[in-house]
Amino acid sequence: MSDVERPLSGGRTVAGVVRVGETVRRPMSVRSPFAHRVLLRLAEADVGGVPRFLGVDEYGREILSYQAGETAHGRYEWTDEQLVAMVRLVRAIHDALAGTPEAGDAETVCHHDLAPWNTILTAGHPTAVIDFDGAAPGPRADDLAYLLWTFLDLGLSSTSAGEHARLLRLACDAYAADDGPKLHAALLPALRREQERILAFRAAQTDPFSAQKHKDVQTALHWLDAHQRTLEAHLAA
Structure with a gap:
């Protein structure tokens, strides 16, 4: 998987959001832990059409699955x-x-x-x-x-x-x-x-x-x- 970081745009993008291969890396906020629990719950229920929370990288950024489109x-x-x-x-x-x-x-x-x-x-x-x-x-x-x-x-x-x-x-x-x-x-x-x-x-x-x-x-x-x-x-x- 490529480790090249490509800034994402196209919406009201949070500063510092980048794509790395088939993942998205985003700076975390005080709300992130709850959002992660929500995404894990949706993955557990096999709900499609939402990002999967994949962990935290070495820079302290959340790792999410990339949603193509x-x-x-x-x-x-x-x-x-x-x-x-x-x-x-x-x-x-x-x-x-x-x-x-x-x-x-x-x-x-x-x-x-x-x-x-x-x-x-x-x-x-x-x-x-x-x-x-x-x-x-x-x-x-x-x-x-x-x-x-x-x-x-x-x-x-x-x-x-x-x-x-x-x-x-x-x-x-x-x-x-x-x-x-x-x-x-x-x-x-x-x-x-x-x-x-x-x-x-x-x-x-x-x-x-x-x-x-x-x-x-x-x-x-x-x-x-x-x-x-x-x-x-x-x-x-």
Whole structure:
């Protein structure tokens, strides 16, 4: 295996992330030990589409399996089939982590940053989720709501509220065909909760990128206020 280090790019890449052969080396953070336990749990359950944690190298960097493909960073238009594939991948992750020590009393372990920049595409098809550093126990609806917000660019996209409402319903049905009504009712409160979480996070930052993102989240919240009845009607139908 080649030991040449090649910097990785294409998404919101953490500084210092490199590819070495068929592995990725990343600097560790205080959250890394929990993320490693989550990845080991997913490997134990044989869940595909996530990196495998392979250990720590001589420089103190985590070693992860390389996920071939390209990141979906900057992409906000998806076919129904692509969106459903992504949702079902997340459902498999959530199911494997529900009831584990990592989830504790919560429904599951949430990724907390399910977005195009953390999604790997193969031939345009979502095939993997990366970067579990933000993983923490939480409700399934929070992860799904965040995914739909970032994938559909809710509040900033020119797509109509009616079409977005259809896609939200499609995603809910694909995720929870066995318990759709419960998820339908939970989705919009979860979406608002996630937007307010990111709004508070960006408000605490001082860099220009965060300032712009703070404005974008405010716009998304205004959009949700303006179209909540339309979204609720589609989800309840």
